Amino acid sequence: MDEARYLKRKIRSGTLDVHPTEKALVVNYDVEALILGELGDPMLGDRKECQKIIRLKSLNADTNVALLAKEVIEKCSLIHESKLHEVEQLIYYLQNRRSNNDGYESNSQPPRPTSTNSINNENSSSERAVISNIDSYIEFLYEEIPEKVKGSSLILQLARVPDNLLELAKNESLLSALARVLREDWRRSIELSTNIIYIFFCFSTYTRFHNIVLEYRIGSLCMDIIDFELHRYDQWKEDMEKHRRHFESNTGLLLFPAGNGDICDKKIKILDDIWNSDGPLEFETRIFKDDVSLKVSESEVKRLKDDLEKNRKKFKSLTKKQEQLLRVAFYLLLNIAENTEVERKMRKKNVIGMLVKTLDRFNSDLLILVVTFLKKLSIFRENKELMGEENVVEKLPKLLQNNNPDLLLCTMKLLYNLSFDTKMRSKMIRAGLLPKLVKFLAQGEIKSKSTILGLLYHASMDDKVKAMLTNTDCVPLVTDMLLDSGDERHKPELIALCINLAANNKNAQNMVENSRLQRLISKAFRNQDALIMKMIRNISQHDSTKESFVEFVGDFAMALNQSDSQDFVLEIVGIMGNLALPDLDYTQILQRCNLIPWIRSNLVPGKAQDDLVLEIVIFLGTAAADEDCAQLMCKADILLSLIELLKGKRLKKNI
Known part of the structure; x- marks a missing residue:
């Protein structure tokens, strides 16, 4: 008779951590399983690593962390009482951790995409994936499309947990099956394509796994899929236009967006934002001509409009699924594009054209990702030139009308990168961006004003733009910003913009109004700020503003002997050289x-x-216009000093 055996398990308490995506604690522990003989001696041993997830459903901003930590310790025997302080710290971290879907993450990347399960809850599987069942999930990939969707969804659950990626990366049969299914069936199911691309996207978030994405040529396949989907979207829009024209031809009515009462009786194209708007489709109907009666009854008109609404809902549903696919595919490409050679291959396959074409969409998360990708690409001249050929600047003003602050910010940053190019700046001006930039600067709604200031600074390099800004609130706005700045180390973009604007006569006049000149001079002297003094120097070069400097000439002259800053003194001498006024007694x-x-x-x-030396000579020329002062210079042998300079050829400019 066989000896009786029984199983004994010993749980070893492990480490505590936070769940990467949920508000939950993760307890990692070991289970040591021993098969003991009849006398209690160990016959066979095994140890497995296990994990318990403690979801904190009641955790919110007002939760008492200490009480919740005690409750966790009491209910979970795996956590020893001595770890109470550690549990409190982890819960506090979870309480303050920013959600991945709240705009930008800590690494300034776009928000991570959601899976198709979260979009189509009615079709999502309630089964929870377990890493030990991976082989059965792989088997689903060899069945029909519904089973493949289910299997890929379960594998995606595992891939979204970072701790599982290393084990999944070692499973060659899994990766080969996923790549094969995506290659063969991506046209047959958008859900299947999204799930599989999302799995590889999870790998692409870590540089160490990029070789997997590249080995199975997922990036190239993603670009083929994106190109196909963009063309399919164009076909869908064309079909919707056909439905509209069908309605009009059968009813003798025109469809107008509701509320456009100022539009005369003429045919118009239904805008994309109407097809993509939320809620029911509402239209005003108008007869082609006043002397034409309706061709069909009101009931038939209602039926045709209901049919149009049905097609619109279908279009919205398809578009929503497609945009999720585009988002995860573009995100994968963005991740692997950190390799410049991979990025170069993407450029050859027209990734820039695809990104620019996607700017016509209305999904904010997708647009944030696309603009972020374009911003990354725009640092290279070749990419910037291709963006110019695709007319990217003409598509960006529409994005500035969006209320999403993250989209506004990344759009501004893309414009800033492009604004280093003269041609791109000209396109921005023609697109009417100047008033929009000034408006955003005044509202202060953008997270970083320095980006807008940098854009305006680049634009202000053109004399024509300086003149255009006189018709906006830009000049008094930036001058007051400079005066009210609490940080004495002024942002370079702000002071550089002010210096450029001061070179225009009308701008300079605006800068000296309302005692601003006195405040600027006071601030410059208080901080010995050479840049503010350079701005003041630019103001002083205009005939219309020189009179405003008369009362400050004494202060300027005294500073020449008192200031220790050579740059500050240089600007002061330049100002005094500009002040050729008959009322000044230079003697x-x-x-x-x-x-x-x-x-x-x-x-x-x-x-x-x-x-x-050059500025001093210019100042002497200004002062010598006064006859008494000229005689004083002769008596002081200043002319001899000037002659010595000429002999030594120290001047670099022809005076």
């Missing part, structure tokens, strides 16, 4: 401020920087 200025010794010492060849 008194030179004498009272003891500037003669300072001027002579800086005119010694080799002592001062060439830029400063």
Whole structure:
């Protein structure tokens, strides 16, 4: 008779962690299973790693973390009481962790896509995937389409848990089956395609697994799928237009978007945003001509409109599924595009054309991803040129009308990258972006104003744009921003924009209004800020603003001997050289401020920087217009110093 045997399990407490996607704690522990003989001696041993997930359904922003931690310890025997503090810390982290779907994640990437199960809850499987059943899930991939969808959905559940990826990556039969099914059946089921691409997307989020995506040529296949879906979307829109024309031809009525009462009796194209709008389809109907009566009864008109509404709902449903597929496919491509060689291959397959074409969509999450991808590509000249050929700038103003702050921000960043190119900047101006940028800057709704300021700065390099900005609120707005800035280290974009704008006469006049000039000078002196003084110098070069500087000339002159900043002094001398005013007595200025010794010492060849020497010579030319001051210079031997400069050929410019 065989010896009686029994099984004994010993649970070893393990480590605590947080769930990567849910508000839950994860307990990792070992189970040591021993088969003991009749006398209790171990006959066979095995150890398995197990995992328990504790979902904290009641956790929210107002939850008492300490009480919840005690409750977890009491209900879970796997966690020892000594780990109470660790549990509290993990729960606090979960309480404050930002959801993956709340706009941008911590790495500034677009929000991760959701699976098709979350889109089609009525068709999703309630079965929970278990890693030990992976072989049975693979078998589903060899069945018909419904079974393949189910199997891929279960595998996707596993792939969305980062801890499972390493084990899945080692399963060559799984990866081969997934790649084969996607290659053979992607046209037959959009749900199946989305699930499989999503699985490979999970691998693509980690650089160490990129070789898997590349080995099975998933990126190339994704681009083929995207291209097909974009063409199919065009066909769907064409079909919807056919339905509209069918309605009009059979009723003698025109369809107008509801509320457009100002539109005259003329045919118009139903806009894409009407087909994609939420809620029931509502139209106003108008007869082609006043003397034409209805061809059909009201009941027939209602039937045709109901038929149109049915087709619209079908179009919306198909579009929603397709956009989920496009989103996960583009995201996978974005991840593997960190390899520049892979990115180059994508460019050859027209990824930029596909991205630009997708900008016509209305799904905010998809648009955020597409714009982020374009922003990444735009740092290379070849990509930027292709974007120009695809007229990307003309498509971006529409995105600025969206209320999604993340979409607005990444659109601004893409425009900023493109604005380094002169041709792109010209297109932005023609597209009417200037007023929009100033409006956003005034509203302060964008997360980072520096991006808008950088855009305006690039645009302000063109003299025509400087003049155009006089018709907006830009000049007083940015001047007040500079004055009200609490940070004395001004953002480079802000001060650079102000310096450029001050070179325009009308802009300069706006800058000196409402005592702004006095405040600018005070701020510049307080911080010895050479950049603000450069802005003031640009203001001083216009005849219409020079009179405003008369009361500050004494302060400028005194600063020449008192300031330790050479850059600051350089700008002050430049300002004084601009002030060719008959009311200024330069003789008194030179004498009272003891500037003669300072001027002579800086005119010694080799002592001062060439830029400063040049500005001093220009200032002397301005002051010499006063006859008394000219005589003073002669008596002080300043002319001899100038002659020595000419002999030494120290000046770099022809004065």
